[in-house]
Amino acid sequence: MGEKLRVGLIGTGRIGLVHAISIDENKDCELTYVADVFIDGAKKISEQFGGKVTSDPLELINSGEVDAIVIGSPTPTHIGLIDAAIDAGVHALCEKPIDLDLKKVDAMLEKANSAKTNVSLGFNRRFDPNFESIHQRVQAGEVGTLEQLIITSRDPGPAPREYIAVSGGIFRDMTIHDFDMARYFVPNIVEVTARGANTFCDYIKDEDDFDSVNVVMRGSNDELITIINSRHAAYGYDQRLEAFGSKGMLVASNLAKTTVRSYTADHSEQREPYMEFFLERYAISYRSELARFVESVKTGKQLNPSYDDGRQALFLAEAALESAKTGKTIKL
C-alpha cells in the first residue's frame, strides 16, 4: 500500500486501548484521530500513540482525516456511529454487540449490507491462532463430518455491577462471542436451548441476570453445539474448543505464560495459572483482526465477520434468553 490507512479510534476504555496498540503496531495503519466523550481518555491515548483529539465522535468521522474507524465506545452508540461512518464513506470495525435491541439492529441491516464501505464486527476470537487452526483443519476434512462442538468460555471474574446493569445480560454480552464461534464452524443454526443459573454472584442475580449458562444448539446438519459459560474461574481465563467429528477430534486448550512445570513432594506436572484475561489471551487475535480489516478495506473483500454476522449472534442471544426464561427449545 502506497499510503497508510488513516484510522480514527472512538472510545478509549480498556478495549479502546487494545485497539490503539494494534493500530500502532500495524505498519499499514496510522492513528490520526481519537474520540471520547471523556476527553481525558482521548488525550491519554493520543499522547502515547498520536492523533488529533476530540470529544465528539461525529467530528472525527466527518473530519476527512480518517479512512476508517474502530468503534470501542459503549454499545448504545454503535449503530449511530456505523450509520454516520457509512454516510461519510468511512470504513468501520465495530466492537460487539451491535446493539442490545435486535429491532434497532434490523433497522440498519439493509443499509449496512449495501454499504460501499466496509462494516466489520469485532469478533476477534475467529483470529485466535488455535481456533483458526482447528477451523482450517475441520474445513480440510480432518475430523470428517463435524458432529459436536463444545465451547468452554469462563471469565476470570465477574464484571462490576455497573457494567452488568447495562450489559444486556450474559447472553448478549458474554455468550455472544461463543455464538459467533459456533457460527464460525456451523453458520446455519436451526435451534437454541439454554439454561441459566445463579451460583456465586448476588448482584448479578439482583440484576435479573445469570452468572453461569449452558447453551445447546443444533446446526442444519444435526450438529450439536454446546456452550458452557461462567462469569468466574479461579485458575484464569478459560477458553477452550473441542471439535468432534466422524473421523476424530481437535481440541484447543488454554494458554499460560510459560511451559514450565513444577514437581515437588505435593504435586507433579504443575503449571502456573492461565493468562489473566482477554487482553493477554487474545493479544494476537486482536492484531490479526485489525490486519484483516485493513486488508478488507484495501481489497474490497469482507474478511472479518460482517454486520450480518453481528446480527446473527445477537439473534441467537435473544433466542437463548427466551429459552432460558421459558424452558422451551427455540426453533429458528
Place this chain on the structure above:
Amino acid sequence: MGEKLRVGLIGTGRIGLVHAISIDENKDCELTYVADVFIDGAKKISEQFGGKVTSDPLELINSGEVDAIVIGSPTPTHIGLIDAAIDAGVHALCEKPIDLDLKKVDAMLEKANSAKTNVSLGFNRRFDPNFESIHQRVQAGEVGTLEQLIITSRDPGPAPREYIAVSGGIFRDMTIHDFDMARYFVPNIVEVTARGANTFCDYIKDEDDFDSVNVVMRGSNDELITIINSRHAAYGYDQRLEAFGSKGMLVASNLAKTTVRSYTADHSEQREPYMEFFLERYAISYRSELARFVESVKTGKQLNPSYDDGRQALFLAEAALESAKTGKTIKL
C-alpha cells in the same frame, strides 16, 4: 472373613465375563454357580473359572449354594431375578438398567428398599479411581462450591442394530451411566433438558433412537450439569469428567495403555489411541465394585449404588427422553 462368599453368576455374555474375572480375582469370593439360558456360555465360563452350570437362573438362586448373585443377563430379566433373590435370601448385584419400564421398577421399589439382603446396582464408574478421586476431593471442598459438572462419554463404536432395537434407547442404555455419575456428585436433580441428534448411523435413526445426545440438568443448588454423548469416537473410548467450582476445577482425562509419546517430522507429543472399551478402561472399577459389594454383604452397609439409585437414573433417562421429544425442560 472366615469363609469365602459363594457367588452365582447369571448371564455369561461380555459383561458376564467381566464379572467372572472379578469374582475369580477376588480372594473373598468363589464362583460356585453359573447360569445362562444359552448353556454353552455358562459351560465356557465354568470351565475357566469353576462353578456348577445351569440354564435356569432360578435353579441357581434357589440352590442354597450361593450367598450372592451377580446379574448380567438381558435387561428384561433383571427385576424378576432381583425379586427371586430377595425371596431366597440371596444378595444381588445387578447390571444397569433395572428395567426399561419405570412402572415395573417402581412396583418393586418398596420390596427392594426393605429387603434384608443387599440389592446393588452395577454403576461401576463410581469406582473408577479417577472419578472417585475427584469425588473425594470435591467432597473435601477442594473446588469450593460445585457449580458445573461436565461429563463426556463417547463409545468407540455403535452397538449392532439388534442390540439398539431392544436397548430402550440411548438415554436408558448409555446415558444412564452418566445420569448416575451426575447423581454421584449432585444427588438431588431438579430439572432435565435434553437434545438428541442423528449424525452418522442410519440404523439407529431407523430404530427411532439418537446416536448423539446432549443433556443439561440442574441440581438443587443451581448446579448446571452437562452430559455429552456419542455412540462413536474414532480415537477410542472417551470418558472424561470436569468438576468446576468456586475455587477451581478438577479434570479426569482418558487412559491409554502406555505413557509413550512420539515425535517425528509430522507431529509431536503423540500418544496411542485410548483404551478400546469398558472392559479395559474400567477393569479396575469392576473389581472395586465387586469388592464393595462383598464388603456390603459382610458389613450390612450399602456401599454400592442402591436399587433406588438405579431407579433415579432411569427416572432421569425418562425425563431426558421426554425433553428430547418435546423440546421442553422437564421439572422433576
Place this chain on the structure above:
Amino acid sequence: MGEKLRVGLIGTGRIGLVHAISIDENKDCELTYVADVFIDGAKKISEQFGGKVTSDPLELINSGEVDAIVIGSPTPTHIGLIDAAIDAGVHALCEKPIDLDLKKVDAMLEKANSAKTNVSLGFNRRFDPNFESIHQRVQAGEVGTLEQLIITSRDPGPAPREYIAVSGGIFRDMTIHDFDMARYFVPNIVEVTARGANTFCDYIKDEDDFDSVNVVMRGSNDELITIINSRHAAYGYDQRLEAFGSKGMLVASNLAKTTVRSYTADHSEQREPYMEFFLERYAISYRSELARFVESVKTGKQLNPSYDDGRQALFLAEAALESAKTGKTIKL
C-alpha cells in the same frame, strides 16, 4: 501346561514379597516352598501364599519339590544358590546383581551358560509396558537409526546406611538397572564415562559412595547413552526413557495413580506426585518378568535377561566406578 510349575522362593524381604505376589497371581505357578534364614519371614509369606517353610535354602533347592526358584535373598548368596540350582536341575530367576565381585561372577559364567536349566536375571524393567513399547517401536524402525538414549532414574529417597554399606555402591546397586536398560537397546557398549557427586546425603558420602551419578556410554554404532541417577526425588519415583533417532523420538514418562488434574488460583494442570517406588511403579513388570520366566522354562527359550546379561551389567558398573574414580573414559 498340564501341571503348574512348582516354585520355591528364597528370601522374603521386600522384593521377596513382590515375587510371592507374582507367583500367587500367575495361574501357571504354585508357591510350594519358602526359604529364609530368618524363618519368621518365610512363615509369614507361607501363611499368606502357601508352601512349605525352611530356614535352609539348599534344603528347598534339593527337596525335589520345586521345579524352579526365585532368588531374592541378599546379594552374597546369589552365586551359591544359582550354582546349587543348576546342580539340582532347578530353574532359577535371580535378583540383580549376581554378585558385587566380577571375578566370582566370571568363575560361574561357563557353568551358567551351559546349564541345562534356565538361569535368568531379574532386570524387571525390560518388561515395563512403557519401555517395552518403546523398545518394540525402535526395533520396528520408527525412530530410524537410534542415535541417543537418555535414561533418567531417581529413587524417591535413599536407602538406609546399613543397606548402602553392603550395596556395593550406587553403580552396582542402583545404576545396574540402567546399565541393563541401556543394553536392552544397545547390547554392544564400547565405552563408559562416569561422574559421581555427593549433594545431599552425608552417610552415603561417609560410606565412600555417591548419591548422584551421571554415566555416558557409547555403543558400537556411535550411539551416545546418558544415564542420570539420584538417590532421591521429592516428587516420587522418577523413571523415564527417551530414545532419539534419525527419524524422531519416543519418550516414556512417569506414572501417577490417577489422571486427575487440578486448577486453582495458584496453578493449573497439576497432577498428584508420582507412584512411590518400584513395588507400585513396576508391579506389572514384575508379573510379566515371572510370566516370561515360566514360558522360558516351558519352551526352553531364554526370554528373560540371562546370566551373561547380568554379568555385562556388572561389568559396566565396574567400568563406571573406575571412570568416576580416575576421571578417564574406559574403553571396553
Place this chain on the structure above:
Amino acid sequence: MGEKLRVGLIGTGRIGLVHAISIDENKDCELTYVADVFIDGAKKISEQFGGKVTSDPLELINSGEVDAIVIGSPTPTHIGLIDAAIDAGVHALCEKPIDLDLKKVDAMLEKANSAKTNVSLGFNRRFDPNFESIHQRVQAGEVGTLEQLIITSRDPGPAPREYIAVSGGIFRDMTIHDFDMARYFVPNIVEVTARGANTFCDYIKDEDDFDSVNVVMRGSNDELITIINSRHAAYGYDQRLEAFGSKGMLVASNLAKTTVRSYTADHSEQREPYMEFFLERYAISYRSELARFVESVKTGKQLNPSYDDGRQALFLAEAALESAKTGKTIKL
C-alpha cells in the same frame, strides 16, 4: 529516555535480520546505520528498517551517528569490532562466540572489562521467558539446593558444510549456548567431561567435527550438569531444561505454534511439530536481550552476559573439546 538510542547494525545475514527486527520494534531504539561487506545485504535491511548504508563497519562505528552497535558479522570480525567500539566510545552487543581462539579473547579481556562503554554478549537464551522463569524460581529456592541440571539442545538440521568448516566445531559453535545456560544457573564450573559422536552426517565427520555430543560438568557445589546436543531433530527445534533440586524439579518444554491436539483412530493427544528454529523459538528472547542492552546503556549496569561470560563459555568449549579428544575429565 528523552531521545532514542542510535543503533548501528553490523552484519545482515540471518541473525542480522533478527536484530534489525528487534531494533525496529524497540521504541527506545532507532536503526541509524547498517554495515555489511556485502553491501546489498546492508541495502536490503536499510530499505526495510531505515538507516545509512556502508560496506565498512569501521566507518559505521566511527561515524558519530551511532550510540551503540549490534555485531552479527562473522566470528573472526568480532574482536576487532568490539575493540574499535570501545575506542570510539560506542556500546556493543556482540553475537556469540567472541572468537574461536581463546588467546585472542584473553588478549582483549582487560580492555573489555575496564571499558567505559557497555560490552555485552548475545547469549539470548537467558531471556527466554521459560528459562528465565526457571532461573528466578531456582534462585527463590523453589527446588531447594540445585543438584542436577539437564540441558537438551537439538537443532532441526545441520548447518551446511561451508558453515561447519569455519564454525570452530560443535562445542564452540552450538554447545556454547548451553555452556552459557549452564553458567546462568551454576556460574562456577570446576570440571568438564565430554564425549562426541558421528551418527548421521558425513560432511561433519569429514570436517573432523561431531554431529552429536554429550557434556557432563560439575559445579563447585558438586552439581552435575548434563548437556545433550544433536545437529538434527526430525520433530523441530528441541530446547528443553530440567532443574532438579533437593525439594523438587522445574522443567521447561518445547513450543509449538498452537495448543491444538488431534485425536483419530491412529493416535491421541497429537500436537504439531515444534517451532522450526531459533528465529521463531527465541523471537521473544532476542527482543528482551536488546531491551536489556538498551537498559544497560541507559543505567550503566551490566544486565546482559558480559565479555567475560563470553570468554567463560568459550573456555568451557575448549575444555570440552580437549576432553572429547583425550577421554579425560578436565579440571578447571
